[in-house]
Ligand SMILES: N=CN[C@@H](CCC(=O)O)C(=O)O
């Protein structure tokens with residue numbers, strides 16, 4: 148595992164005033180933070196994708212996400228920080244996940260809201276490790292995990308992969324006597340075998356399929372999200388970009404034939420951001436080598452911008 152310092156943020160510059168502000172001018176190194184804000188932390192890993200027999204390349208996801216964020220116009224000044232990357236090397240995913248967890252917990256301890264830039268969806272277990280510690284081990288508050296994803300990622304495997312994260316979280320929550328609150332938006336019926344649907348039902352997972360998330364049904368989707376968020380105290384929101392249609396998000400290991408429209412994904416994200424309960428957000432599975440015109444990175448950056456600029460606290 149290697150810790151990598153944040154890169155310099157650069158991009159188009161239209162002038163020095165607040166009316167010209169873009170992300171690249173607002174982001175400061177996390178080590179220079181003098182007040183609480185949003186802390187970006189990269190998880191440069193695709194070892195979980197490799198172990199899951201997927202198409203590797205997500206290790207370059209954090210750099211591509213920063214490049215897509217850098218030129219975005221920022222209409223309200225925000226405290227934005229970059230904590231650099233945790234990079235998985237020597238195929239030692241478990242060590243990298245522990246290190247990312249430490250970074251997330253440290254950011255939370257300093258009053259920051261963490262946004263983790265993946266990485267394959269093995270980022271889920273890594274971020275959760277930090278959240279678990281950041282919320283306090285003896286917590287009585289209930290945690291809800293809301294995953295926007297075509298997949299349950301509840302696989303039983305000999306080793307952690309990009310497809311096991313939420314089964315790992317379920318087992319850890321249950322080992323500590325806590326109920327497992329997990330909801331998924333965008334499940335593909337053909338992308339998950341019967342074993343995974345059975346496991347989801349046994350674990351009481353709430354989910355909507357991609358078909359149920361068609362744009363005309365957006366209010367029903369938002370009711371589902373509001374009900375889930377209201378049933379817990381803290382929410383971990385994770386966006387696996389393969390939930391989006393392949394023509395919107397081609398740069399992922401497993402592109403979606405149908406997927407959830409970006410307008411619906413954005414509405415879900417806005418709803419959670421406005422809830423005051425969001426404790427952690429991450430974006431997973433961006434594979435820049437497969438991304439046509441940076442489409443996937445662009446849509447991901449837009450969702451990150453929504454969270455960073457619209458998140459409310461209770
Ligand atoms: N991160 C998880 N990915 C999916 C991959 C499915 C596929 O490659 O078709 C999973 O394990 O189910």
Ligand SMILES: [Mn+2]
Nearest residue numbers: 268296300387
């Ligand atoms: Mn996933």
Ligand SMILES: [Mn+2]
Nearest residue numbers: 297298387389
């Ligand atoms: Mn997925």
